[in-house]
Amino acid sequence: MDLPGLSSAGQTSVTTTTVDLRPETEWRFEVGLDSIVTVKVLQGNAEIFGTELAVGRTYSFTATKLSLFTWRGCRFEWSGDPLAEYISEESVMNSYANLHFALEKVRMQAAQKDAFYRRDVMKDIKNPIASGQEGEGPRVLIIGSRSSGKTTLAKILTAYAVKMSRSPIVVSLDPKEGMLSLPGTISAASFSTMMDVEEEESWGSSATTGPMHVPPKNPTVYYFGSDSPTDNIRFYKSLVSRLSLAISSRLAMDHKARISGCIIDAAGIIDQKVGYDLIDSIVADLSVDVVVTIGNERLYNDLLKRYQPRKQITVVKVQRSGGVVEQDAAYQRSIQRRMIKQYFYGPPKTALSAFTITADISSLTVYKRREQSHLVSSSALPIGSDESTALLSLVTKVEVSPALQNAILAVLYATAKDSEDDIAEASVMGFVLILDVDETKKKLKVLMPIQARLPSQVFLMGSYHYIE
Numbered sequence: 454m455d456l457p458g459l460s461s462a463g464q465t466s467v468t469t470t471t472v473d474l475r476p477e478t479e480w481r482f483e484v485g486l487d488s489i490v491t492v493k494v495l496q497g498n499a500e501i502f503g504t505e506l507a508v509g510r511t512y513s514f515t516a517t518k519l520s521l522f523t524w525r526g527c528r529f530e531w532s533g534d535p536l537a538e539y540i541s542e543e544s545v546m547n548s549y550a551n552l553h554f555a556l557e558k559v560r561m562q563a564a565q566k567d568a569f570y571r572r573d574v575m576k577d578i579k580n581p582i583a584s585g586q587e588g589e590g591p592r593v594l595i596i597g598s599r600s601s602g603k604t605t606l607a608k609i610l611t612a613y614a615v616k617m618s619r620s621p622i623v624v625s626l627d628p629k630e631g632m633l634s635l636p637g638t639i640s641a642a643s644f645s646t647m648m649d650v651e652e653e654e655s656w657g658s659s660a661t662t663g664p665m666h667v668p669p670k671n672p673t674v675y676y677f678g679s680d681s682p683t684d685n686i687r688f689y690k691s692l693v694s695r696l697s698l699a700i701s702s703r704l705a706m707d708h709k710a711r712i713s714g715c716i717i718d719a720a721g722i723i724d725q726k727v728g729y730d731l732i733d734s735i736v737a738d739l740s741v742d743v744v745v746t747i748g749n750e751r752l753y754n755d756l757l758k759r760y761q762p763r764k765q766i767t768v769v770k771v772q773r774s775g776g777v778v779e780q781d782a783a784y785q786r787s788i789q790r791r792m793i794k795q796y797f798y799g800p801p802k803t804a805l806s807a808f809t810i811t812a813d814i815s816s817l818t819v820y821k822r823r824e825q826s827h828l829v830s831s832s833a834l835p836i837g838s839d840e841s842t843a844l845l846s847l848v849t850k851v852e853v854s855p856a857l858q859n860a861i862l863a864v865l866y867a868t869a870k871d872s873e874d875d876i877a878e879a880s881v882m883g884f885v886l887i888l889d890v891d892e893t894k895k896k897l898k899v900l901m902p903i904q905a906r907l908p909s910q911v912f913l914m915g916s917y918h919y920i921e
């Protein structure tokens with residue numbers, strides 16, 4: 454019998470399902486934007502993209518597509534309302550683990566300062582890795598078509614390297630993903646601690662997102678300002694070059710990172726001429742010595758022809774996992790919205806309050822990148838044409854007006870006295886959101902993730918806006 458006011462009608466009971474997962478199989482699940490699935494490992498070992506889950510701890514997941522994999526078998530329970538869930542016996546984790554161990558051998562040899570080509574250490578992979586400058590770990594570039602599992606493989610290789618006490622530099626060159634930062638950025642960070650698997654992006658959290666279970670990482674970030682490198686290839690390449698300089702100086706100072714090498718997650722543009730040209734310039738800028746292609750025979754063979762003659766670059770291929778889920782544009786947008794919201798207000802589990810400040814319009818200098826069509830390389834100009842077009846800087850000033858309302862601005866490490874060329878190469882300190890521009894009072898309202906004065910006067914605007 455129900456007590457008055459405590460009727461059980463309308464209550465939803467939580468059903469828990471217990472699953473025994475056989476060795477080397479995975480449980481794949483998708484969670485919608487507004488639902489939660491909890492998972493608790495009861496016994497055995499289980500990992501999500503390389504990061505091991507603690508036995509007995511309940512993990513909560515929202516807006517994500519993941520796989521729980523076990524090497525030796527495990528029992529776990531889950532509850533909630535997944536969009537899809539199933540067990541797959543066809544895991545590609547074995548080949549990913551082989552790749553990890555091959556890279557690990559190169560790191561071991563780097564640690565021993567073995568200067569010779571390491572042709573014999575990649576027996577399990579089609580082409581052995583012949584990589585590494587003296588005393589340097591492998592610099593691995595992961596490429597494949599869109600939704601081929603590039604980021605997932607980067608996470609797995611990073612998690613396994615960290616498990617072996619390495620500190621690889623993880624480089625995200627996919628602006629739409631905004632690793633450890635906001636969408637529109639490319640970034641690099643040293644990983645020496647485990648990732649937070651509950652984070653939607655599961656790269657963990659950056660220093661701006663409040664208190665975390667896992668120590669935050671401090672990435673070096675550059676703001677590209679939109680989703681696809683093809684939106685402005687010259688600006689993109691220029692930022693990749695800047696990022697590579699930052700990585701080189703980090704590697705020069707940090708012995709452990711140098712031995713561990715780099716894991717580079719590329720954007721998924723490979724099908725066009727511009728894609729191969731971009732791969733070439735990334736390989737050159739970041740001194741890549743291992744190119745991993747995922748599940749694309751043509752790409753693998755094209756790159757083999759391109760790079761095989763250069764003995765110091767190894768091209769390997771790995772299978773695409775059947776679990777990789779295509780992310781449509783609408784889904785990607787909602788994930789980006791969540792990332793922006795979390796940047797200012799913190800993740801749900803540690804909800805923070807953002808801070809609004811009022812500033813004088815005159816105290817801000819705002820730039821945006823110049824349109825691609827205005828940026829012609831001098832070699833592409835017809836003979837006799839005005840070379841000044843080729844010399845235009847990559848950014849241009851924007852007037853602070855109501856058009857900036859709801860715009861996300863990157864706060865740059867720059868001063869108002871810097872030249873446009875310097876501004877175009879400046880890295881990012883953080884982000885602010887313009888809430889309101891009052892032209893009559895010459896004031897604007899700015900949302901910041903922390904309580905502080907505006908840390909810089911120079912901002913870069915991209916194509917991202919946010920409205921609550």
Ligand SMILES: Nc1ncnc2c1ncn2[C@@H]1O[C@H](COP(=O)(O)OP(=O)(O)OP(=O)(O)O)[C@@H](O)[C@H]1O
Binds near residue numbers: 479517519597603778
């Ligand atoms: N084995 C798996 N089981 C379930 N989901 C998976 C599996 N592998 C990857 N996914 C999911 O599939 C989605 C796409 O994977 P991922 O982001 O790694 O692809 P990508 O190639 O980097 O995509 P993009 O080209 O858009 O950058 C992600 O949500 C990821 O979590």
